[in-house]
Amino acid sequence: MTARFRELPWSDAPDGRPRRIGVELEMAGIPLETMAGVVRDEFGGRIETSGAFLTRVRDTEYGTFEIELDSLILKDRGYREHLKRLGIELDDRDSAALERWLAGAAGRIVPHEIVAPPVPLAALGRIDRMRSTLQRRGARGTQAALLYAFGLQLNIEVHSLEASWITSIIRAFVLLYEALVQAGDIDLARRLSPYIRPFPGGYVRQVLQPGYAPDIAGLIDDYLQHNPTRNRPLDLLPLFAEIDPDRVMAAPVERSLVKPRPALHYRLPNCEIDDPQWNLARPFNGWAEVEHLAADPDRLEAAAAEYLRRPAQALGQLTDEWVQRIRDWF
Numbered sequence: 001m002t003a004r005f006r007e008l009p010w011s012d013a014p015d016g017r018p019r020r021i022g023v024e025l026e027m028a029g030i031p032l033e034t035m036a037g038v039v040r041d042e043f044g045g046r047i048e049t050s051g052a053f054l055t056r057v058r059d060t061e062y063g064t065f066e067i068e069l070d071s072l073i074l075k076d077r078g079y080r081e082h083l084k085r086l087g088i089e090l091d092d093r094d095s096a097a098l099e100r101w102l103a104g105a106a107g108r109i110v111p112h113e114i115v116a117p118p119v120p121l122a123a124l125g126r127i128d129r130m131r132s133t134l135q136r137r138g139a140r141g142t143q144a145a146l147l148y149a150f151g152l153q154l155n156i157e158v159h160s161l162e163a164s165w166i167t168s169i170i171r172a173f174v175l176l177y178e179a180l181v182q183a184g185d186i187d188l189a190r191r192l193s194p195y196i197r198p199f200p201g202g203y204v205r206q207v208l209q210p211g212y213a214p215d216i217a218g219l220i221d222d223y224l225q226h227n228p229t230r231n232r233p234l235d236l237l238p239l240f241a242e243i244d245p246d247r248v249m250a251a252p253v254e255r256s257l258v259k260p261r262p263a264l265h266y267r268l269p270n271c272e273i274d275d276p277q278w279n280l281a282r283p284f285n286g287w288a289e290v291e292h293l294a295a296d297p298d299r300l301e302a303a304a305a306e307y308l309r310r311p312a313q314a315l316g317q318l319t320d321e322w323v324q325r326i327r328d329w330f
Contacts, residue, residue, distance in 0.1 A: 003124075003125060003128045003279040003280055003281035004281055004285075005121070005124050005125070005280075005281050005284055005285065005288075006281075006284070006285045006288040007288070008121070008288055008291050008292075009291050009292055009294075009295035010159035010160075010291065010295070011121075012159065013157050013158070013159065013262070014158065014159070014160055014161050014262065018120055018121065018122075019120075019121055019156070019157045019158075019159065020118035020119055020120055020121065020157045021118065021119060021120075021121055021124065021154060021155065021156050021157065022115070022116055022117065022118045022119070022154070022155035022263065023114075023116045023119075023124075023127050023152070023153070023154060023155075023280070024113060024114070024115050024116070024151075024152070024153035024154075024155070025113065025114045025116075025131065025134075025152060025271055025273065026111035026112070026113045026141075026150035026151055026152070026153075026271050027111060027112055027113075027114075027134065027139040027140060027141055027150060027271060027273050027274075028111060028112060028139070028140045028141075028150070029138050029139055029140035029274075030112065030134060030137055030138050030139045030140075031112075032049075032052075032053075032054075032055045032067050032068070032069070032112060033047075033049070033055065034137055035055075035067045035112060035114055035134065035139075036049075036055045036056075036057050036065075036067050038130055038133045038134055038137065039057045039060070039065045039067065039114065039130060040057050040060075041133070042126060042129060042130045042133070043057070043060035043061050043062065043065070043126070043130075044059070044060050044061060045057045045058055045059045045060035045061075045064075045065070046058055046059055052069075053068060053069040054066065054067070054068045054069070055067045055068070060117075062116070062117045062118070062119045062123070063117035063118075064117060065114060065115065065116055065117065066113075066114070066115040067112070067113070067114050067115075068112070068113055068115070069111075069112060069113075111150045114130075118155070118157065118263075124280060124281075124284065127280060128279050128280040128281065131273060131279065131280055132279070134273060135273050135274060135275075135276060139273045139274060140273070140274045141270065141271045141272045141273040141274045141275065141278075150190075150270070150271045151190060151195070151196070151267060151268075151269060151270060151271055152269040152270065152271040152280070152283055153265065153266065153267050153269075154264075154265075154266040154269075154283065154284065154287060155238075155261065155263040155264070155265055155266075156263055156264045156266060156287065157262060157263050158239065158262050158263060158264060161216075161242075161243055161262065162216070163213075163214060163215050163216040163218075163219045164213065165294075166216075166219060166236075166239070167207065167212065167213065167214070167219060168294040168295075168297070168300060169264065169290065169291070169294045170207050170223075170234070170236070171207050171208060171212075171294070171300060171304060172290045172291070172293040172294035172300060173233075173234050173290050174199055174204045174207060174208065175208070175293065175300075175303050175304065175307055175326065176286075176289060176290055176293060176326060177198060177199070177233065178322055178323050178326075179322075179323045179326045179327065180233075180268060180286050180289075180290075181268070182320075182323050183286060184268065184269050184270060184282070184283060184286060185270070186268065186269075186270060190270065194231050195231050195267065196231065196232070196233045196267050196268055197229075197231050197232065197233075198232075198233065199226070199227065199232060199233075199234075200226050200227075202226060203222070203223075203226035203227065205308065206222060206226075207222070208304040208307055208308055209308070210301070210304075210305070216243060216244070217244070217247070220240045220243070220244055220247055220248065221247070223236055223240065224240075224247075224248065224251040224253070228251050228252045228253050229253065229254065230253070230254055230257060230258065230265075232267070233266070233267055233268035234264065234265070234266055234267070234268070235265035235267055236264070236265070237253055237258045237265075238258060238259055238260055238261045238263060238265050239261070239262060239263060239264060239265070241258050241259075241260035242260040242261055242262050245260055266283075266287055268283075269282075269283035269286070270283075303326070306325065307322070310322065
């Protein structure tokens, strides 16, 4: 199935370069070394293994790809401290054997993840070709098991660091959120997990108010007041930490996990990598709808006004109706 990626309305980054995108794919059913080989076959480079939980493909066309078991306590070997408290010391041989066992056991519920470096938007087709190869090699995605709350994460480089541009993206996203959930058939396990909790209703109503146009400090403060967490379908902490790190790190956020970068961290989509009919264009084109709405001020204002007219106490009951109204807009 050929992936067709919709063009974004803004093609350049703040410094005038073409915008780039980072892709994170979570999956199961395929060893890290196999994943690394697929990356190298597509992008070149050399494979470097760092234990049972982390492998890198260095010196590719675009930099380093990381292939890892996505559990911080395993990657950082935090379990060793717990063993020491119990009086258990491991030699190198025992440690390697334990890591192999942990990797096999954890791999049943903890995703294996490919974290790609930023690539030009034009290279998304090659990332999707890599995805297709992984699918043929047996990778399993979100809907392969009840506990597989696996996701696809996109880090889309911003067009502008100005508050007005970021505000338009936020407003467009919250307006389209329910439609994106329905169109993407977001898995129940993922929706029940803490990782992609929707923006609070109070924040949504605040940013959609007519005349909402804060400066960058006000925009960040409003966001942090309602969203002091990475666990949002559109995580803006990395972007705001890039713009004003002191302001973000002074808030009660997961400081050690926030990585500053000039990118919009879109965490909502499933990773349905085991479905041969699925490809990266589906979630990416959903994101493209957000940007196209943000780029149309008249349509954005009209949609915001209509959204705010919905009775607040009935929002949950009107989800399907609102999704249909949003589709009518497009």
